[in-house]
Structures are given as structure tokens and as C-alpha cells.
Amino acid sequence: MTSLHFVNARLVDPEMLSEDEGSLSVEGGVITARDGDAPRGARIVDCGGKRLAPGIVDLGVKVSEPGERHKESFGSAGQAAARGGVTTIITRPDTDPAIDTPEVLEFVSRRAAAHSPVHVRPMAALTKGRAGREMVEIGFLSDAGAVAFTDCDRVVADSKVFSRALTYAAAMGALVIAHPQDPSLSAGAAATSGKLSALMGLSGVSPMAERMALDRDMALVEMTGARYHADQITSARALPALERAKRNGLDVTAGVGIHHLTLNEIDLGDFRTFFKLKPPLRAEEDRLAVVEAVATGLIDVVCSMHTPQDEESKRLPFEEAASGAVGLETLLPAAMRLVHAGHMDLPTLWRALSLNPARRLGLPAGRLAVGCPADLVLFDPDAPFVLDRATLASKSKNTPFDGARMEGRVLGTWVAGQQVHAV
Amino acid sequence: MAFRQRHLLGIEQLAPDEITTLLDLSQHYAELNRGPDKHGDALAGMTQVNMFFENSTRTLASFEIAGLRLGADVMNMPMQASSIKKGETLIDTALTLNAMHPDLLVVRHPHSGAVNLLAEKVNCAVLNAGDGRHEHPTQGLLDALTIRRKKGRLHRLTVAICGDIAHSRVARSNIWLLGKMESRLRLVGPPTLIPSGAADWGVEVYHDMAEGLRGADVVMMLRLQKERMDGGFIPSEREYYHRYGLDAEKLSHAAPDAIVMHPGPMNRGVEIDGTIADDINRSVIQEQVEMGVAVRMAAMDLLAQNLRAARAA
Numbered sequence: 001m002t003s004l005h006f007v008n009a010r011l012v013d014p015e016m017l018s019e020d021e022g023s024l025s026v027e028g029g030v031i032t033a034r035d036g037d038a039p040r041g042a043r044i045v046d047c048g049g050k051r052l053a054p055g056i057v058d059l060g061v062k063v064s065e066p067g068e069r070h071k072e073s074f075g076s077a078g079q080a081a082a083r084g085g086v087t088t089i090i091t092r093p094d095t096d097p098a099i100d101t102p103e104v105l106e107f108v109s110r111r112a113a114a115h116s117p118v119h120v121r122p123m124a125a126l127t128k129g130r131a132g133r134e135m136v137e138i139g140f141l142s143d144a145g146a147v148a149f150t151d152c153d154r155v156v157a158d159s160k161v162f163s164r165a166l167t168y169a170a171a172m173g174a175l176v177i178a179h180p181q182d183p184s185l186s187a188g189a190a191a192t193s194g195k196l197s198a199l200m201g202l203s204g205v206s207p208m209a210e211r212m213a214l215d216r217d218m219a220l221v222e223m224t225g226a227r228y229h230a231d232q233i234t235s236a237r238a239l240p241a242l243e244r245a246k247r248n249g250l251d252v253t254a255g256v257g258i259h260h261l262t263l264n265e266i267d268l269g270d271f272r273t274f275f276k277l278k279p280p281l282r283a284e285e286d287r288l289a290v291v292e293a294v295a296t297g298l299i300d301v302v303c304s305m306h307t308p309q310d311e312e313s314k315r316l317p318f319e320e321a322a323s324g325a326v327g328l329e330t331l332l333p334a335a336m337r338l339v340h341a342g343h344m345d346l347p348t349l350w351r352a353l354s355l356n357p358a359r360r361l362g363l364p365a366g367r368l369a370v371g372c373p374a375d376l377v378l379f380d381p382d383a384p385f386v387l388d389r390a391t392l393a394s395k396s397k398n399t400p401f402d403g404a405r406m407e408g409r410v411l412g413t414w415v416a417g418q419q420v421h422a423v
Numbered sequence: 424m425a426f427r428q429r430h431l432l433g434i435e436q437l438a439p440d441e442i443t444t445l446l447d448l449s450q451h452y453a454e455l456n457r458g459p460d461k462h463g464d465a466l467a468g469m470t471q472v473n474m475f476f477e478n479s480t481r482t483l484a485s486f487e488i489a490g491l492r493l494g495a496d497v498m499n500m501p502m503q504a505s506s507i508k509k510g511e512t513l514i515d516t517a518l519t520l521n522a523m524h525p526d527l528l529v530v531r532h533p534h535s536g537a538v539n540l541l542a543e544k545v546n547c548a549v550l551n552a553g554d555g556r557h558e559h560p561t562q563g564l565l566d567a568l569t570i571r572r573k574k575g576r577l578h579r580l581t582v583a584i585c586g587d588i589a590h591s592r593v594a595r596s597n598i599w600l601l602g603k604m605e606s607r608l609r610l611v612g613p614p615t616l617i618p619s620g621a622a623d624w625g626v627e628v629y630h631d632m633a634e635g636l637r638g639a640d641v642v643m644m645l646r647l648q649k650e651r652m653d654g655g656f657i658p659s660e661r662e663y664y665h666r667y668g669l670d671a672e673k674l675s676h677a678a679p680d681a682i683v684m685h686p687g688p689m690n691r692g693v694e695i696d697g698t699i700a701d702d703i704n705r706s707v708i709q710e711q712v713e714m715g716v717a718v719r720m721a722a723m724d725l726l727a728q729n730l731r732a733a734r735a736a
Contacts, residue, residue: 198619315540
């Protein structure tokens with residue numbers, strides 16, 4: 001395996017929260033030195049003063065295998081990830097069928113290993129068929145490599161079922177990821193309730209549905225001692241509940257999708273279905289509150305919530321159209337908006353993009369320390385471009401950023417010391 | 424002529440001078456419609472297709488008569504019985520229809536925004552005949568024409584829109600229109616039927632009829648849209664009628680010369696007392712229906728002119 005010596009780089013270190021000039025040595029797929037001499041025979045990579053950071057660990061990516069490979073495969077998702085500086089994708093089990101048995105998980109792992117240029121770590125469903133009735137074989141699935149258990153956007157409405165699953169998962173040390181959204185309050189909603197959705201005549205859900213579900217989940221976590229992660233916290237009203245839970249010592253973390261950090265409900269405009277997400281885009285005050293929570297660390301993880309949808313499921317009246325947007329390739333430039341707007345610095349952003357998700361899942365990634373895997377991204381945070389969705393590597397092109405002016409270009413991506421993307 | 428639209432998708436897109444142009448021409452057609460020779464030729468040679476994905480009697484009839492009176496070839500497509508049942512998407516249906524070269528496409532659809540989506544995919548002029556809970560522009564225009572004929576103006580009037588605002592596209596089009604024409608708007612109804620965020624629309628919100636109607640020049644009653652409700656918005660029809668149904672006592676709080684409007688079809692004894700609906704001194708409900716034909720003639724006439732101009736260019 002080739003040795004590498006990155007020179008003339010600005011090293012974005014989310015652990016030290018620093019951004020210093022330096023060099024980085026890689027041997028055998030592992031970081032072996034910082035600011036040391038070049039290893040013998042190493043290929044010198046001149047970073048040209050650009051940023052070198054740990055690769056992004058994207059928690060909650062939908063690869064549409066099994067079931068809908070025409071929307072996204074491990075090959076296409078892996079390519080999109082490599083181009084987006086994502087070196088580990090944590091896949092969701094909301095496939096068809098759901099990933100709820102060790103056999104399906106094994107299929108997914110095999111496909112991923114054969115076709116994806118970046119690391120893939122799968123999650124499994126929390127209940128069989130994501131139906132919210134019986135828990136899956138949490139033990140077998142953990143042994144088979146499931147890094148977390150989640151029913152994705154289907155909320156386990158039955159509190160007894162959910163508390164049992166949490167109790168069992170706690171004993172196994174398994175992480176449970178939930179989608180805090182009161183299911184009856186949010187049923188049928190296509191937008192956030194308020195002035196705009198009401199004028200458009202769209203059925204809306206109050207952001208309070210998020211806080212209600214988070215309140216219930218926090219009570220159950222307190223009761224069971226489970227390890228819990230909220231997939232997306234998108235509203236100001238849910239933040240105090242999260243803060244309280246953390247202060248009380250519960251083993252709780254939270255994430256947010258990049259679209260909720262960079263877009264708001266006004267973007268729905270003339271019923272543009274590429275902006276239809278779950279939960280729906282929020283008011284600007286909510287967006288700013290959640291951005292602030294990422295900057296302070298109250299929200300731990302920023303992810304793409306990559307959700308491929310084909311044209312047929314989006315070219316429909318707004319309320320009938322499918323939810324979700326692709327994001328693997330646009331996560332980094334979109335996240336740069338937070339830095340350029342002065343909301344946070346690069347190391348703080350990288351803590352949420354890379355270090356925190358890796359830590360939460362017990363992965364060695366997300367760090368620039370000696371001994372850590374050489375999963376790296378080299379990027380220019382200021383390089384401007386206009387996004388053309390046709391150029392995306394994903395099979396599905398449902399990005400809300402089509403035609404948007406963005407800044408931030410990935411120049412190179414390395415997974416375990418192997419270059420998987422270069423411009 | 425001040426009318427620059429390619430489609431009539433909503434009142435939201437219209438400027439005040441465009442609304443005035445539409446109403447002036449509607450006034451002309453209203454007079455024509457009262458005469459013995461009702462025929463015009465503004466749509467001669469044109470094909471008008473009425474595509475209704477939702478049940479309608481009066482709006483469909485009104486558009487059909489309007490088209491026939493202006494000389495269009497009119498075809499009605501009852502979409503519930505058609506290809507939509509076979510799984511064809513809205514856009515495919517639109518493209519199929521588009522291939523037959525219609526000039527005017529009148530669309531009603533149960534989903535908000537569906538008509539906007541469809542308009543992006545076809546070459547003809549599209550008229551929104553009601554989409555979900557979003558807009559019903561010709562209803563807003565016919566209400567405005569009726570008010571203007573009775574009150575002589577559209578500005579500086581106090582208009583109370585009462586009842587089921589939440590499920591009403593008529594209310595939204597009227598709020599846009601009367602707001603643009605600088606009237607003072609009140610929304611009156613139980614809080615469960617006033618959409619959240621309505622107070623930020625630049626209107627006054629009341630939950631009490633007597634207060635909401637006080638001094639109003641126009642009282643616009645809305646139908647309780649039972650078919651759009653998924654249950655539990657009001658405890659019962661009799662309690663609703665007691666608190667929000669328009670009867671003589673509640674109407675006595677409005678201005679002495681206040682007019683009473685209703686987009687129909689009415690639920691007598693639910694949102695409006697039958698004797699008030701039939702009171703020729705107060706109720707303008709029949710005139711609303713009459714103005715509906717005139718407004719639709721004017722809207723199709725103006726869109727056809729723009730379509731001809733665009734094709735000539």
C-alpha cells in the first residue's frame with residue numbers, strides 16, 4: 001500500500017478545534033504522523049494551501065437497495081459520496097423490504113463491499129418491517145454489523161413496544177435512532193403549519209409535534225437507560241427538551257439534516273416538490289435556532305439525509321409527491337454556507353460532520369490523530385460553482401440546490417489511504 | 424389593455440389593474456347576458472376543455488355556458504371516471520390532452536398546487552377552477568364583481584368572511600383579491616376552522632360573530648366543507664349553527680345596508696338561515712351565480728387574446 005505525505009495543507013481538526021498549517025503522513029491506510037518527515041518512498045501530495053479534513057461520516061443515508069436500485073445503488077451512492085468528501089456512509093434500513101434480519105443485512109453488506117468506493121456501515125430496523133409491533137433480532141443484527149437501530153421516519157407510536165425495544169437495546173449496548181414527530185399530529189402533513197402553508201392551502205403540521213415526540217422519548221430513555229439519538233431536530237421549541245435531557249445525564253444525542261440548516265419554508269415557493277422534506281422545512285427563526293444549536297454543540301450531528309426519489313415520485317401535486325432530497329454530493333458545499341455566513345468555523349462544523357457521528361457509532365473515523373484511518377477530504381471552501389443536478393453521480397437527481405450558486409469544492413477524497421476521488 | 428397573464432392560476436399573481444380590467448370586461452358581459460342575444464365570438468374557432476378531477480355542478484355549468492356563449496367548442500372531461508382511475512399521472516393526462524391542441528384548459532383538482540403543476544406542462548391557457556384548499560380565482564372575481572355592483576367600489580369596505588376558512592379556497596382567493604383592492608378584511612369563525620398563521624395575513628381574526636360582523640358592509644358566508652374534514656373540527660352542526668350560523672339576530676350587528684353572500688352550495692340551517700339566504704333585500708347569492716358566467720367569459724376572452732398575441736409573435 002502506498003505511503004502518502006500531504007504537505008502545504010491547512011489541517012481542519014475537529015477534535016482540537018484547530019485549523020493550522022501542517023503536513024500529514026499516511027502509511028498502510030493509517031495516519032502515522034502529523035508535521036513529521038515524509039515516510040520513505042511516500043508520494044508527496046501538495047495541498048496548495050487548501051483544507052485537509054477527516055472525511056465526512058454521513059449518518060442516515062438512504063441507498064435504495066434492496067428494492068429500488070433504479071433510484072440509488074451502492075455503486076452510485078458510493079460515487080456520490082466520494083465526490084462529496086463523504087468517506088463513511090451510514091445507511092438507513094427504510095428499504096423494500098426493510099433491513100430487519102441478519103440475512104438482509106448480509107446482502108446489503110456484500111453489495112456495499114463489492115460496489116462502494118467508500119466505507120458503508122449499515123443500520124437495521126428497530127421493529128420488524130418497521131411496523132412498530134415487534135422488535136428485530138437486535139443481538140444477531142449487532143453481531144452482523146448493524147451500527148444502530150431505527151425505524152427511520154416511521155415513529156414507533158406504541159409506547160410499550162418502544163420502551164421494550166429501548167430496554168432490550170440498552171442491555172445490548174445498541175444505539176437507537178428515532179424520528180421525533182408525533183405521528184397523529186403530523187399525519188398527512190406536507191408543510192409546516194403557519195402563514196405560508198395556510199395561504200398555499202397545504203396541510204400543515206405544527207413544529208410542536210417534534211417537541212411532543214421528543215418529550216415522550218426522553219421520558220422513555222430516562223426510564224430504560226437506553227442510548228438514544230434523535231435523527232433530526234429542526235425546530236426551536238424542541239431544543240430546550242434536548243438541552244434538559246443532556247443536562248440530566250441521559251445518553252442522548254441529536255442530528256439535523258443539511259437542508260433544514262440552509263433552507264426554509266419560503267423555498268416551497270410555487271409548490272416545488274424537490275423542497276418537500278420530512279419533517280417539512282421550517283420557518284426562518286427555527287432554522288437560525290437550529291444552526292445556533294449546531295454551533296454550540298447542543299445538536300451533535302449534521303448529515304445529508306440523502307433520500308433518492310425518481311422523477312415519477314416527485315412530478316406530482318405537492319401533497320401527493322414523495323418527500324426527501326439527495327444530499328451526499330452537496331452536503332459539503334451547502335454546509336459551507338454556514339461557515340461563510342459566520343455561524344461557525346470549519347473545525348466546529350467538522351465536529352458535527354465527522355467526529356461526532358463517528359464517536360456516537362463507535363467508529364475510529366473523524367480524527368486526524370496518529371493511528372486513525374486515513375479517511376480524508378481535501379477541499380477548497382471558497383471555490384464557487386453553479387450546481388447542475390444533471391451532473392450528480394446519484395441515480396436520482398432530486399436536489400433542492402439545482403441551479404443554486406454554491407461555494408466549496410472537493411478536490412480529493414481518500415478512504416484508508418486510497419484515493420477514491422480526484423478533480 | 425392591462426392583462427398580462429398567460430394563465431389564470433390564482434388571484435395571487437394578479438396586479439390591481441389586471442383585476443380592474445377583468446371586472447370591467449365582466450361588467451360588459453353581464454349586460455350582454457341579460458339581453459336577448461347572448462352570443463359573442465371572442466372564442467370562435469377555439470377549443471375549451473373542462474377537466475374536473477373533483478365533482479362540480481355550478482362551476483362546471485358556468486364555465487360551459489361561458490365558453491358556448493363566446494363561440495368556443497366546449498368539451499367536458501369528467502376525470503373521476505377516466506384515466507386517473509387507470510393510474511395515469513396528472514402530467515401524462517395533461518400531455519395527452521395537450522396533444523389534441525386545446526386552447527383553453529379549465530381545471531379543477533382536489534390537491535393544492537396541482538393546477539400550477541399542470542400549467543407548466545401544456546401550451547394552452549390554463550384556468551384554475553379550484554385546486555384543493557389553495558385558490559378559486561374566478562369565484563374571487565365574481566364575488567368582487569357582485570360587491571362592486573352593489574357597493575360601487577371595492578376599496579375601504581369592511582368585509583367579514585365567516586365560517587370554514589381553513590378548508591376554503593374561496594376564502595383564500597377573496598383574501599388575496601380584497602386585500603389587493605384595499606378593503607378591510609375580517610375572518611370570523613371557530614378557532615379550529617381558522618388556519619394557524621391567518622392572523623399574519625394582514626386580516627383581523629374574530630371568534631365571535633357579533634363582534635366580527637359589527638359594522639360590516641359585506642358578510643360572506645362559507646360552506647362548512649364536511650367532505651374535506653377528517654373529523655373533529657366542530658362538536659356538532661347544531662352548536663355551529665347556534666354560534667356561527669347567519670341568522671337575523673347576528674346580521675343585525677352588520678351595517679344596515681350590508682349584503683349577504685355565499686359561494687354555494689348552501690347548507691341551510693348549518694351556516695345560514697334559509698330566510699336570510701332568500702331575502703332579496705340582503706342576499707346577493709343569485710346575482711353571484713349570474714356574475715359567475717360573466718366573469719368566466721371575461722377571463723377566457725382576455726386569456727384568448729393573450730394566447731393569440733403570443734402565437735402571432
